[in-house]
Amino acid sequence: MVNLYQQEGLDYFELISLALRNEYNLSTIKAGKFEIPAKAFNPLRNQYDASRIIESLIPKFDNKSDLNLLITDVDLYVPRFNFIFGLAEIQERAAIVSRYRLNGSNMKERLVKEVIHEVGHLLGLPHCPVPACVMYFSNTIDDTDKKSSHLCQECRRRFEEL
Template sequence: MMGNDSYSSNRGSSRDVLSFLQNFLGGFYAKYGIEVKLVGGLSLSKFYYAFDAERNQFLARHFLPVLSYIKKDFNARAALGIVNVDIYEPGFNFIFGLAHPGLKVAVVSLYRLYPEFYGNPPDRKLLKERALKEVMHELGHVFGLGHCPNPKCVMHFSNSIIDTDIKSWMYCESCLRKLEKNLARSHV
């Protein structure tokens, strides 16, 4: 798991969120023999070419090849990058995250997960819950899951923050079975 805190804002550091995610994911994935490590931050200056000045957003797909190299460097089953910038993909105004199951990498943006983004007061607990849901969602894709029609399942597509707030951090029974099967089958 890669964290990026180089985006300066009045939102403060995301270190507590990264620590929370590392601890939670470490516990969740330990039963599948997957160790979760937090490695140092990655400077956004390496992604200057991904920045679209007109949109004031980064094209998410440009983070994935770098994460793939990091995955190889650490001999990891998967790599997850967490950024504090707004990301998008063509055809979408924004995205919360993006995964590439073939590369076994994903990126999640905290930018639109902050309650302050929507004009609400800061709430670190809510931020952590939202981050957990998006991370579990993207890692689900990394490990072969598609979107789920169950609005409570973490694999349900989030078209807005409301969708993220409605769904659980956990996989529904069907998605969890698929995830367990995929993790047992693939030793990436």
């Protein structure tokens, strides 16, 4: 089960629900809206710390055995990177994906790929060396565009063994 939290003003429930059902056979429920906490903003970078956003929302998570997915439209980062498209905090069973850098005519396709990628991490899948696999690490938007929205054969095998 995936609890989907979306930033106020966003509604990608149908798109994400279908993608997660098709790729991982997971059910998704609307868990509600959320606001980005002010403490997550870093004025020196003009970006939001993805880990702090997840951390601030942990008290909202009802069932600790469910997966929690946050969708936002702010520019995210973690300390080692200039920016990130998304982040999975495996121990917290929570992931965040931002559409901020996914803009363009294929934004929804990009969003689906990043959601499937981050939920894959929550399910125990590592990054994959195959550029066409959805679990391939996207360093740029071109990497996201080049990969598919599906697991490669090896990642599919790993997933089925989990």
